Amino acid sequence: MTDPAAPSALAAWRMALWITVALTAVRLAAIFITPLELYPDEAQYWLWSRTLDFGYYSKPPMVAWSIWATTLGGDSEPMVRLSAPLFQAITALGVFVLARRLYGAQIALAASALYHVMPGVQLSSAVVATDAPLLACLAWGLALYVYLPQAEGRRRLVAAAGAGALLGLAFLSKYAALYALMGVALHLVLDRDARRIWSPPMITAALGAMLLVLAPNLIWNAAHGFATVAHTAANANWSPSDLFHPGEMLDFIGSQFGVFGPIPFVVLVVGGGLLAWRRRLTPADLLLLCFTAPVFLIVTFQALISRANANWTAAGYVTGVILVAAWLLRWRAKGWYIAALATQGAVAALFLSFVISPDLAEQAGMANGFKRAKGWSQLTEAMTDRAMHDLRVSAIAVDDRFMFNAAAYYGRDYFARPDAAPLRMWVRTAHPQNQAEATDPLTTAEGERVLAMSLEPDFTPEMKADFVRTGETEFVNVWLDGERSRRAEMFTGEDFQPRPRDPLTGLPTPP
Structure with missing residues (x-):
């Protein structure tokens, strides 16, 4: 009925x-x-x-x-x-x-x-x-x-x-x-x-x-x-x-x-x-x-x-x-x-x-659910500001695809400039694992003087080992809320010469 x-x-x-x-x-x-x-x-x-x-x-x-x-x-x-x-x-x-x-x-x-x-x-x-x-x-x-x-x-x-x-x-x-x-x-x-x-x-x-x-x-x-x-x-x-x-x-x-x-x-x-x-x-x-x-x-x-x-x-x-x-x-x-x-x-x-x-989410103990939508603009600003003060930089390279994508967006005004260093992705493995690595890898042709930012502490030594010389490391720490922060290491690397990758694992050989 x-x-x-x-x-x-x-x-x-x-x-x-x-x-x-x-x-x-x-x-x-x-x-x-x-x-x-x-x-x-x-x-x-x-x-x-x-x-x-x-x-x-x-x-x-x-x-x-x-x-x-x-x-x-x-x-x-x-x-x-x-x-x-x-x-x-x-x-x-x-x-x-x-x-x-x-x-x-x-x-x-x-x-x-x-x-x-x-x-x-x-x-x-x-x-x-x-x-x-x-x-x-x-x-x-x-x-x-x-x-x-x-x-x-x-x-x-x-x-x-x-x-x-x-x-x-x-x-x-x-x-x-x-x-x-x-x-x-x-x-x-x-x-x-x-x-x-x-x-x-x-x-x-x-x-x-x-x-x-x-x-x-x-x-x-x-x-x-x-x-x-x-x-x-x-x-x-x-x-x-x-x-x-x-x-x-x-x-x-x-x-x-x-x-x-x-x-x-x-x-x-x-x-x-x-x-x-x-x-x-x-x-x-x-x-x-x-x-x-x-x-x-x-x-x-x-x-x-x-x-x-x-x-x-x-x-x-x-x-x-x-x-x-x-x-x-x-x-x-x-x-x-x-x-x-x-x-x-x-x-x-x-x-x-x-x-x-x-x-309000932080006060309710729910801040963790929003952490990936915070802090990217500040990291990008630190990176692009450093690049603008070093006119010799030939490229900007990151080791994290999240950082690459965020930097492309929040650094869009800088990267649109004719004198801007291009944004590139350091490729850790023998073969690309994501689109940034496939389409915008860091190459030796752009590796004369690279401003590098690493968000992966375990990868940082490997990243540095791909350069003949590296400068002093600067730590950038961005607070996401009262308890969590996102930390990055930033340094200049000269003469990019990537080491051979292991044919079985695809990983860099030990430095």
Whole structure:
């Protein structure tokens, strides 16, 4: 029976729209007010956006394209991050549309609201990264996918092509879009009615649109030795001699309570298991589980074999949160839904207050979570000031990719000068391990007089040993909060002559 108090489809849409507008305005205000600096990965994405391409060393191009678009108005931190809350707003509305087509307006509104307060979404709204555009493309691509049974004639063909194109854009955001392809395949295997919908012209339209959108990135990868694909695969870090890490798996599972939300994660796991066991899944439940379960199961297995980051399950957020909202309302467990919404809303408000005022995070004992977004501008200023007072410097070299990315951003005014020494990366191993080492290595041609900065104390002696002569060491210490600081060693090195690297380990030979 329909709940007489349930909002109409139009009223629910308006409410979801106003919630999205209000929360997005708050998030935009937070990123414009916060004193937090760019996280080094954000700085790297900004650096990529200065040279538009169809691919980059470790990620597909969407994040760089987004930053390029938002920084047309300036390169400040808020402009770099501007796309993150906007993509999440688009995703939340996509969640509503997808859920409404499967379950109706009441559950759609509940799912959209719950999505807004997911802890992982809070972080993704404040930091520019690959998850936000991925989720936006997946949400609307799936909305078109579930529209196919209702469409007729040419509209069905157009919807199939649109779903394929959005899946292609999802791949351009993050290769975790592969989970959506798995979801489609699994759904078609398990649902006979779903298979009947797909005619050869529709399959051609969907695959053709996806490949058309994805083709430039595939061509770029082929021209660059499939660098991005190889880097993504390397993140799995499987070692036949060191398999099975139950502790890592338990840590990962625990992290999902933090990023998905404690109550929703329990509902997703327990509810999905019980309904599947009792064979009480509705067709809509089955569809969404096909797009949710593989993500969590595969990444959990990856954590057992090696390791996994908490956000690697992001591709399951959209469908997972709809399932949680649908089950809680179907089971008449509105109290649990309200509890989830209230607790996660409180956490979201607390997180935004920490973003706006990091001092509050320090007082609450949470400063450690923000340390990587502090101190980079001061280290860069110390380095560029030293370079400006030594006109003989032929290059500036660092031994840490985080420092390289941060220096590229916070030293952008200095490095834009025609007389500036170029920023380079000292390569420790025989082969590049990151994009900075691959594209901007320190070479002997630029090694006449190098201003070097080391953030890795264990590497500093090795770095110095690659120079014929080194000057006195200056220590630079930047306080991040009342307890933590970031320390660097800075020195001049003359006549850069890198020692041979061990052919087996790739490491420098002992000095």
